[in-house]
Amino acid sequence: MTFTFDPATHMPADWREGLFAGRIDQGEGPGPVLIRGGEVFDVSVEVPTVADLLEADAASLKGKSLGPLDDFDLSPAADASTRLLPPPDLHCLKAAGVTFAVSTLERVIEERARGDASAAAEIRARLEGVVGGAMQTVEPGSPAAMALKDALIADGLWSQYLEVAIGPDAEIFTKGPVLSSVGWGQDIGVRSDSRWNNPEPEVVLFVTGAGGIVGASLGNDVNLRDFEGRSALLLGKAKDNNASCSIGPFIRLFDDSFTLDDVRRMDITLEIEGPEGFALSGVNSMGQISRDPADIVAQALSEHHYPDGFALFLGTMFAPTDDRDGPGQGFTHHMGDVVSISSARLGRLVNRVTTSKEAPAWEFGIRALMGNLASRGLLRGA
Structure with missing residues (x-):
């Protein structure tokens, strides 16, 4: 496809109306471009990489106009004349x-299911009733989060995923x-x-x-x-x-x-x-x-x-x-x-x-x- x-x-x-940065390849190799006012500008002479572009004042880069983005036939295909990278x-x-609280519960479910998808539904129902609401309201690293951590440990529900969800370190x-x-x-x-x-x-x-x-x-x-x-x-x-x-x-x-x-x-x-x-x-x-x-x-x-x-x-x-x-x-x-x-x-x-x-x-x-x-x-x- x-x-x-x-x-x-x-x-x-x-x-x-926006300002966009990206990379295209017109046959010679990757080159950074800016899309400004709906027009594509090749800025590779001023900034050879996107990393350089993002370190520069992008709005001040002049570049060489390649025409409106609407006119480009961009494709990721290896043999395309203009490849979007x-x-x-x-x-x-x-x-x-x-x-996120919801994804936290899913990580805990994965852990307790040992990677077995068929065991997930039962574990999900049990955990959502116990920690779902508290997870969505607590601020990570706060005293309230530490109190919740202590309560979960006491109930045997602690997990390494809960540590990074509500602990101080992401x-x-x-x-x-x-x-x-x-x-x-x-x-x-x-x-x-x-x-x-x-x-x-x-x-x-x-x-x-x-x-x-x-x-x-x-x-x-x-x-x-x-x-x-x-x-x-x-x-x-x-x-x-x-x-x-x-x-x-x-x-x-x-x-x-x-x-x-x-x-x-x-x-x-x-x-x-x-x-x-x-x-x-x-x-x-x-x-x-x-x-x-x-x-x-x-x-x-x-x-x-x-x-x-x-x-x-x-x-x-x-x-x-x-x-x-x-x-x-x-x-x-x-x-x-x-x-x-x-x-x-x-x-x-x-x-x-x-x-x-x-x-x-x-x-x-x-x-x-x-x-x-x-x-x-x-x-x-x-």
Whole structure:
């Protein structure tokens, strides 16, 4: 299946008024672009990477006009004349987990079910009655949260997931290596040996090396519930796989008309269309996040240094429980599922599900990028 990019469908309604950053390849290699006033500008001579672009004053970049976005025939296909690429390049790909009360309960359910989807329904009913309401009202790290923690320990209900949900420290992990994400229209992968998995529709913040939050995009932080449910120490296998991280279609840069407050109020809608006619929809409402996005960014920075900046998935409240293949089995992906993640202010990210084994191998890494930029004379000092 080949997807066709249409600004009317895949960009926000006010895209001609916004400022967007991304990457395209017109045959020579990846290049950063700005979309300003509905027009696409090649800014690769001024800033050879998106990481450089986000460190600069994007509004002051001149660039070379490539024409209106409406006139582009953008495709993710390898043989396309103008390929749309995932927007991050040199950014570390980071993610925050267990940032919503609802998703917290689902992580606890995975843990107690030992990754067995058929055991989830009974555990869910029991836990929701005991901790569901309290989880949604408590502030992480507060005295009330610590009191709830003590009560749960006393009742034998404590979990490592509840620790990062209501404790002082957020769960921050590396979703994938630099340059490993896929973008709009590309296949997204789940491990071929996973039997219980789901998409995770999220907002992805883009952060500079100095810690400035400069923009946002849409992302799919694919989750393997069976792997992580067996052991939290399998998080790396559950999260970091070929083609398992999707971001796009573009980064919307913060300006007077779009700020972090818009992210705080944002609803992210997810739709799944299965090859057998199955359909599922859901919403990730950022207004229900347990930790403020700025606090999550600060915790990701910690005492570490990200000189090229990072992209940070903020987590999701969406955890599908609808039975797909039989009563009590819950939801899991089928190969060929089309996943659409959308927001009124960020557009629509579309991917088709395949296995990480069958998805195109990721081969264009940092060495390849640096070699390509050098051969085009785009590196500073080249």
